Amino acid sequence: MNKFKLMSVRPEDCFLVEGKERILESYEPYLSDESKMDYKPVSAIFFPENTAQVVDAVKRTTGQGKGIVVSASRTGVTGGAIGVDNASIISLEKMTARLGEWHFQAGVKIEDIPVTDKDYYPVDPTEATASLGGTIATNASGPRTFHYGATRNHIKALTIVLADGSVLDIHRGEVVCENSKFVLQHRDGEIVIPIVGISMPPVKNTAGLFLKEDMDLVDLFIGSEGTLGIVTEAIVETAPLPVNRLFLVIYSDTESKALRLVEAIKSKPRFTCLAIEYFDHNAIALIRESDALLNIPGDVVCAVYLEILNGDEDIQEKIDETLASCGLDPEWTWAGFAEGDMLEMKRFRHDVPERVNAIIGARKVDIPGLHKIGTDTAVPEGQLRRILSFARSEVEKEGLQYIVFGHIGDNHLHVNMLPRSMEELKKAEKLHIAIAEESVRLGGTVSAEHGIGRLKKDLLKIQFTEGELAAMKSVKDALDPQGVLNPGVML
Amino acid sequence: MNIVVCVKQVPDTSDPDTEVHIDSTGRGVDESKFSFVINDADNYAVEEAIRLKEKHGGEVTVVNIGPEGANQVIRMALAKGGNSAIRLFDEKFAFSDIVATARILHSAIKDLSYDIVMTGCMASDDGFAAVGVTLAQMLGIPHAAMVKHVEVIDEKKLKVGRELEGGLMEMLEIEIPCLLTIQTGINEPRYASFKGIREASKKEIKLMDLSAAGLGDDMVGEAGSVAVMKQYSVPEVGELAEMLEGDAGETSTKLAQILKEKGLV
Numbered sequence: 001m002n003k004f005k006l007m008s009v010r011p012e013d014c015f016l017v018e019g020k021e022r023i024l025e026s027y028e029p030y031l032s033d034e035s036k037m038d039y040k041p042v043s044a045i046f047f048p049e050n051t052a053q054v055v056d057a058v059k060r061t062t063g064q065g066k067g068i069v070v071s072a073s074r075t076g077v078t079g080g081a082i083g084v085d086n087a088s089i090i091s092l093e094k095m096t097a098r099l100g101e102w103h104f105q106a107g108v109k110i111e112d113i114p115v116t117d118k119d120y121y122p123v124d125p126t127e128a129t130a131s132l133g134g135t136i137a138t139n140a141s142g143p144r145t146f147h148y149g150a151t152r153n154h155i156k157a158l159t160i161v162l163a164d165g166s167v168l169d170i171h172r173g174e175v176v177c178e179n180s181k182f183v184l185q186h187r188d189g190e191i192v193i194p195i196v197g198i199s200m201p202p203v204k205n206t207a208g209l210f211l212k213e214d215m216d217l218v219d220l221f222i223g224s225e226g227t228l229g230i231v232t233e234a235i236v237e238t239a240p241l242p243v244n245r246l247f248l249v250i251y252s253d254t255e256s257k258a259l260r261l262v263e264a265i266k267s268k269p270r271f272t273c274l275a276i277e278y279f280d281h282n283a284i285a286l287i288r289e290s291d292a293l294l295n296i297p298g299d300v301v302c303a304v305y306l307e308i309l310n311g312d313e314d315i316q317e318k319i320d321e322t323l324a325s326c327g328l329d330p331e332w333t334w335a336g337f338a339e340g341d342m343l344e345m346k347r348f349r350h351d352v353p354e355r356v357n358a359i360i361g362a363r364k365v366d367i368p369g370l371h372k373i374g375t376d377t378a379v380p381e382g383q384l385r386r387i388l389s390f391a392r393s394e395v396e397k398e399g400l401q402y403i404v405f406g407h408i409g410d411n412h413l414h415v416n417m418l419p420r421s422m423e424e425l426k427k428a429e430k431l432h433i434a435i436a437e438e439s440v441r442l443g444g445t446v447s448a449e450h451g452i453g454r455l456k457k458d459l460l461k462i463q464f465t466e467g468e469l470a471a472m473k474s475v476k477d478a479l480d481p482q483g484v485l486n487p488g489v490m491l
Numbered sequence: 492m493n494i495v496v497c498v499k500q501v502p503d504t505s506d507p508d509t510e511v512h513i514d515s516t517g518r519g520v521d522e523s524k525f526s527f528v529i530n531d532a533d534n535y536a537v538e539e540a541i542r543l544k545e546k547h548g549g550e551v552t553v554v555n556i557g558p559e560g561a562n563q564v565i566r567m568a569l570a571k572g573g574n575s576a577i578r579l580f581d582e583k584f585a586f587s588d589i590v591a592t593a594r595i596l597h598s599a600i601k602d603l604s605y606d607i608v609m610t611g612c613m614a615s616d617d618g619f620a621a622v623g624v625t626l627a628q629m630l631g632i633p634h635a636a637m638v639k640h641v642e643v644i645d646e647k648k649l650k651v652g653r654e655l656e657g658g659l660m661e662m663l664e665i666e667i668p669c670l671l672t673i674q675t676g677i678n679e680p681r682y683a684s685f686k687g688i689r690e691a692s693k694k695e696i697k698l699m700d701l702s703a704a705g706l707g708d709d710m711v712g713e714a715g716s717v718a719v720m721k722q723y724s725v726p727e728v729g730e731l732a733e734m735l736e737g738d739a740g741e742t743s744t745k746l747a748q749i750l751k752e753k754g755l756v
Contacts, residue, residue: 017740026740047738248685316689323685333685335570338563339526340503 031083078453106133139223146409276409532611
């Protein structure tokens with residue numbers, strides 16, 4: 001069935017802070033996010049505590065002809081939650097209630113979603129303080145996406161406040177696209193959402209709207225970056241808690257051996273990997289500089305991190321054989337099987353982006369306009385070596401400082417370029433476009449996990465045709481004809 | 492150079508978000524909120540023991556008192572280079588104080604052939620810093636506490652450095668066999684390799700309960716303790732603490748006012 005009735009929820013008074021001056025003085029952090037993009041003061045920030053208060057905030061804002069910026073933890077890196085002209089912010093940060101066993105308000109942080117003896121919510125974005133709603137809006141992913149898939153695979157139901165203040169409460173499987181449309185009915189008539197299927201790359205993807213002829217209505221809102229409606233509640237799908245895991249950092253003296261290992265694990269899996277991550281020689285050099293306690297052997301060039309389900313009796317032998325077949329030494333590893341070991345390895349992995357930010361932060365003191373340029377592209381199976389070699393040769397040709405790290409299991413590596421001058425920044429921006437174009441040429445995406453936001457809108461044109469972008473725009477026009485929700489984001 | 496190293500599994504409180512909650516009995520904490528790790532000082536003791544073994548030969552035996560979950564820290568010590576392990580566990584060991592704990596360790600160690608017994612200088616969970624020296628007394632061997640340097644002089648003597656206040660190092664000679672409580676920072680503990688973990692998984696961990704330890708009910712737990720733990724409590728908020736109420740705007744305004752009144756800004 002492609003028809004569904006919208007709910008009319010009586011608005012409840014929502015607490016707000018008003019006045020640009022007061023907001024700039026006491027609430028300035030609410031105007032920015034991790035993108036560090038330039039922001040504008042807004043005239044009001046709403047702090048709803050439930051869906052009815054979100055309805056109130058939406059009606060009061062749109063009634064004044066203003067746009068709405070949706071925010072919560074503000075951990076996004078593409079500027080989706082920054083203050084913009086002629087808009088109010090609706091911050092969902094107070095909406096952190098647990099409404100049922102796995103039913104939460106959208107402001108709950110991913111790290112606060114409980115783990116039971118048997119089950120857990122397996123979506124693990126690098127930034128665990130991200131809000132559930134934010135991760136739904138961006139179809140967020142993380143290291144374990146390799147095994148579990150991205151957020152989309154783990155959302156059973158959503159409550160959404162639309163631009164007109166009506167409320168959509170949908171469970172997966174209830175509303176499926178038929179005759180190329182969804183029909184949402186309310187008292188005054190109906191909203192017809194035209195759906196034209198567009199080509200989606202066979203990789204994890206957060207670029208653009210998710211549009212398929214036979215899609216579920218829940219999926220339309222996942223990854224829509226708050227442009228179609230405000231997610232206020234969600235019921236998540238859990239996975240069995242893996243009780244016995246092995247965590248491995250495998251050091252290699254050549255990149256080729258490390259890539260061979262990743263290919264071997266993926267092409268002929270002999271054990272179950274939850275996550276496969278990669279750190280190239282430049283990333284290892286950064287880690288060496290920062291933390292002497294991590295005593296990485298001297299000849300190490302690069303490293304692969306594996307999180308393995310440790311259930312099988314022969315698993316250690318299988319891992320040993322796989323390492324040996326790739327010319328890797330089981331002694332040249334850092335291994336653990338306790339939560340504490342995993343947390344220490346997480347520190348090792350998180351050290352890389354933190355070091356990058358510290359280096360850029362220091363350079364910004366002299367050159368304030370400087371920032372890092374990080375790619376977020378992913379390519380289909382079999383294309384990883386091509387994109388890696390393309391990115392390396394192009395960046396090295398320009399003499400830029402750079403590192404490569406990330407979710408190699410999903411063919412999703414971040415090339416972070418660290419410009420030392422405004423001239424290098426321009427070069428890095430051009431290279432970002434070139435790497436995105438090459439990824440799309442290889443059948444991949446321009447954005448696998450960060451989303452498009454306000455920062456990466458230019459990249460959408462690389463991935464989608466004008467017709468496909470028009471199909472997305474017509475969905476936006478049907479649900480938000482005045483363009484009030486997250487103005488300037490994605491479309 | 493045969494070495495026995497005692498390791499304890501403790502809650503991982505290195506994460507600043509870790510919250511300690513007292514359980515309903517008032518005599519324990521809610522352990523479901525923690526992950527567990529090897530006690531920090533014990534990790535250094537394991538490393539020091541393995542380094543001495545690698546340099547002078549011999550074997551390292553790992554000894555632990557703990558439930559099955561403690562096998563994780565034992566296996567890790569074995570993966571790094573320990574040769575064998577003993578885990579002591581019995582429900583009756585619960586609420587053992589330092590004397591009863593040292594007695595349990597003594598029961599397993601007294602019949603082993605050792606030159607040095609090592610413990611961490613202090614456990615991060617109870618902070619007693621006394622089990623090691625009590626164990627030395629029971630074993631009838633000399634000890635040095637807070638050790639930050641170990642050097643073998645010959646088969647009969649060690650040169651050890653003890654860390655004192657202000658960074659002073661007290662160097663002394665001590666006869667073998669002896670017990671050393673190891674201070675953090677004595678070395679840089681290694682990580683276990685996958686090869687080490689593979690080898691460790693094949694090593695047996697010998698289990699000893701109350702009867703295998705040759706102890707009676709009255710020698711362990713509360714009955715065998717001279718100090719009985721009665722209750723945990725959280726310190727009350729002092730009178731000098733003022734909790735600011737309100738939203739971010741209101742609290743920051745109040746805070747600014749207070750700082751101004753106190754002449755701090």
